[in-house]
Amino acid sequence: MMTAVKSVFTSSHLQMPEYEPVKTYEKGYEERKYxxxxxxxxxxxxxxxxxxxxxxxxxxxxxxxxxxYISGENEGSQKIEMTAPVARQYIPGQGPACETKYTMSFFVPREFTENTPKPKAPDVTITNLPQMTVFVKKFSGFADDDKYLEEMKRFVSILEEDGHQVKDDVYYFAGYDSPFKLLNRRNEVWLVKDCEDGQLSHQVVPNASSGGDPAEKLETSGGEEQSHIENPAGAEAGAVGGAEAAGPASEDQTFNANPNEVGMD
Structure with missing residues (x-):
C-alpha cells in the first residue's frame, strides 16, 4: 500500500482538467473558463x-x-491514474449553526470519461462539472484551511475592488503537491464568476448507491444534475490553456512529512 501511495505522489505529468485562459490581471489572479x-x-x-x-x-x-476508488475499489476493479488537483468544495450553511456541505474530488482521467467505473463505496459518487468560469488566486507554501480562508478573504476584497461579481454561497480550495515537496508549492482558491448565463455553483451529487450513471454525457451548460466542483488550474500538456506542469497532487497536508508513514501533519 505504501509503495502505491509513494508512487502516486512522486510521479509527474498528471492529467488535469482543460481550461481556456480568459485573462490574467495585474493584481496577480486569473480568469479561466473550464x-x-x-x-x-x-x-x-x-x-x-x-x-x-x-x-x-x-x-x-x-x-x-x-x-x-482509483486503486481498484470500483466495478471492474480498474486501476486509475492519479490526477491533479485535489479539489475541495465548501457550500457554507446559512446562519451560525447550520450545516456546511464539504466535497472532495479527484478529476477522472479523460480515457475514463465515457466509461467511468462505478464506485463500490456507497459514499463515493461520480459527478459532472459543466463548463464554468472562475477567478483563481494562486499562492505557495504549506497551507491548512486557515491559510486558505485567509487567502480567500483577501481575494474577495481584490475582486470587489476590481468590480467583479462572484458567487457568495460556494468556494473552492485546490492542492497540487505532495507534502514531500518543499519548494514551489502550488495552492489555489477558486471563486465562481457570477455570470448571466445561469451556470450553477453547487455540486449536485448523483445517486449515492450507484455512483450516478457513468455513461451520462457531459454537457457544456449547467442543469439540475450538473455539479460545479471546480477543477483548478492547468491542464496537461497539449490541453487547452494548459498551465505549467505542477507537482503531483495530494490532499494538501493529509500526509505526514515522513515518507515512510501516511499520517497527519
Missing part, C-alpha cells in the same frame, strides 16, 4: 460555523475514500 469534466467525489456535512473547516482526520478519511 471545459466540462468528470470527477469522483465524496461529501459530508459539517455542523459548524459559517466558515466551516474540516479536520485533518476528516480530510484524510475523504482522501482515502477517493484513493481507494
Amino acid at each position: 471545459a466540462p469534466s468528470r470527477w469522483v467525489s465524496t461529501s459530508l456535512d459539517l455542523m459548524t460555523s459559517e466558515e466551516a473547516t474540516i479536520s485533518k482526520k476528516e480530510r484524510r478519511e475523504s482522501f482515502f475514500k477517493l484513493f481507494n
Whole structure:
C-alpha cells in the first residue's frame, strides 16, 4: 500500500482538467473558463460555523475514500491514474449553526470519461462539472484551511475592488503537491464568476448507491444534475490553456512529512 501511495505522489505529468485562459490581471489572479469534466467525489456535512473547516482526520478519511476508488475499489476493479488537483468544495450553511456541505474530488482521467467505473463505496459518487468560469488566486507554501480562508478573504476584497461579481454561497480550495515537496508549492482558491448565463455553483451529487450513471454525457451548460466542483488550474500538456506542469497532487497536508508513514501533519 505504501509503495502505491509513494508512487502516486512522486510521479509527474498528471492529467488535469482543460481550461481556456480568459485573462490574467495585474493584481496577480486569473480568469479561466473550464471545459466540462468528470470527477469522483465524496461529501459530508459539517455542523459548524459559517466558515466551516474540516479536520485533518476528516480530510484524510475523504482522501482515502477517493484513493481507494482509483486503486481498484470500483466495478471492474480498474486501476486509475492519479490526477491533479485535489479539489475541495465548501457550500457554507446559512446562519451560525447550520450545516456546511464539504466535497472532495479527484478529476477522472479523460480515457475514463465515457466509461467511468462505478464506485463500490456507497459514499463515493461520480459527478459532472459543466463548463464554468472562475477567478483563481494562486499562492505557495504549506497551507491548512486557515491559510486558505485567509487567502480567500483577501481575494474577495481584490475582486470587489476590481468590480467583479462572484458567487457568495460556494468556494473552492485546490492542492497540487505532495507534502514531500518543499519548494514551489502550488495552492489555489477558486471563486465562481457570477455570470448571466445561469451556470450553477453547487455540486449536485448523483445517486449515492450507484455512483450516478457513468455513461451520462457531459454537457457544456449547467442543469439540475450538473455539479460545479471546480477543477483548478492547468491542464496537461497539449490541453487547452494548459498551465505549467505542477507537482503531483495530494490532499494538501493529509500526509505526514515522513515518507515512510501516511499520517497527519
